[in-house]
Amino acid sequence: MLKLSVRRRQGAFQLDVDLAAGAGVTALYGRSGSGKTSVINMVAGLARPDSGRIEVDGKVLFDSAAGIDLAPERRRLGYVFQEHRLFPHLSVRGNLVFGRNRLPAAERGVDFDQVVEVLGIGSLLDRRPANLSGGEKQRVAIGRALLASPRILLMDEPLAALDSARKAELLPFIATLSRRFAIPILYVSHAMDEVLRLADTLALMDAGRVAVAGPLERLMADPALRPLTGRYEAGAVVSAIVASHDAAYGVSRLSFAGGTLLVSRNDFPVGAKVRVRIHARDIAIAIDPPERVSIRNVLPAVVSSVTPADSFLVDVVLSCGGAPLWVQITALAQAQLGLVPGMRVHALIKALTIARGDVAGHEDP
């Protein structure tokens, strides 16, 4: 558990951050220049807060009031940088054991062979970093940080320097890391697709502060946070469990708080926990349940809020058995339907609009 409350002035920029990060992946999301990297550097001890307190698992790393400021090497944190920062004069093996060798044997909680296997770097051990591809380098860098048996793993946009193919290859690794090694991760990113895939908890940063933090599903369904989550297609994220596959029709059934969701066929095993992204533009609202309609998902819901987005669009949030769904309708539709909070309606979602890419595996932390 990371608890942090720090202030730091950087030129004309004022950072004032309060944040708690527990088990699983906490994503620190914000646009470039919002101070994300500074936060992670202060946790690592590479930047010094002007004042405040940083604590991990009850161990105080920094406390301006008590005059505590542990050196980076005494903080026991793993840091994966945006650029891999592997030591060019050491082999992959030498890099991997670099931090581990500085630990007393009793404190080496992470197993070397397991890390090598999970990251698939067994064949690279005797190579030098200069001979590795970008994705391989970053995997070795992750292994190096993990093998230092850190209290928490800090990742500063570890995929930003990679092309999309490498990124797609690394994302599943990162998604399983926190659970497999029981290490919480603080993940800094300005790419919403990574955040949606990885984060359990989302902290939205804006102009040097954490504007809001909470479970990803709740934050993503909140149109009021649109300016912060922005730059990404509007939509809600719901947690679901794969209920069945229907190979004959090429569809899968997912069960979630609001009922059963029919989506395009995916490859997750039955029973797998997944996260589904439903775009706000792909949902329609009907007051009466339509009959004889092609739309496969007709879900009873209650209107939670109705907010004009601009002069032509209205954001409507529905509660579908407790799961928030974000719907965008035209102002004209709203004028005719007259939606108000508390109204019972039906959310209509075409199965086809939820494609493979919108469903991602996601175990609980």
Added chain:
Amino acid sequence: MTPLEIEALGLSLLVSGWAVAGSLPLGLACAWLLARCDFPGKAVVDGLIHLPLVLPPVVVGYVLLVVLGRRGVVGSWLFDWFGVTIAFTWKGAAIASAVIAFPLMVRAIRLSLEGVDRGLEQAARTLGCGPVRTFFSVTLPLMLPGVLTGVILSFARSLSEFGATITFVSNIPGETRTLPIALYALTQTPGGDAAALRLCVISVVVAFAALLASELLSRRLQARLKA
């Protein structure tokens, strides 16, 4: 080679070897100071370190004589307390060479230090290395090619040192008569031309071998970092 040539060559290698070995730790420290630290008067320190590069070597030799000579400020103290004499000995020749070659060494090391990615040092810190350990396990290996260049350059410069040496420790056979000094003495001797020419060739060969060795070693080190 004649006994005189062997003696002069051996003495040159001894003097230069000690000059480099003795000044390397100080060279590393000065390079670190100039590359990594900011302090008032840094320009003055920088200037002082580089002064021997532009001063006539005779001036350096004379200053050394005044300071380290038997009656010099430091020299008399050294003699009284430790019975050590520096002026007119091979140790004095090594010191003169070291002072003259020092700027070359510092420059090369400083450049390589400035080329080291501080991000790698930060990474080492987050992996549990204190500052000293980080220096020896990351910084120093990465700047090794530059250190090597500095060592060879200053070694070669020491081999060719003449002005400061002859002023400070004079020309004493078997003690301070290094290659350049033996060569100079021969050119002043009637009929010494042939012998002087032989010494010339020896000087060129030794200096060239040093440069070549440095280039080869440096290439191998660079290749190790890249491959």
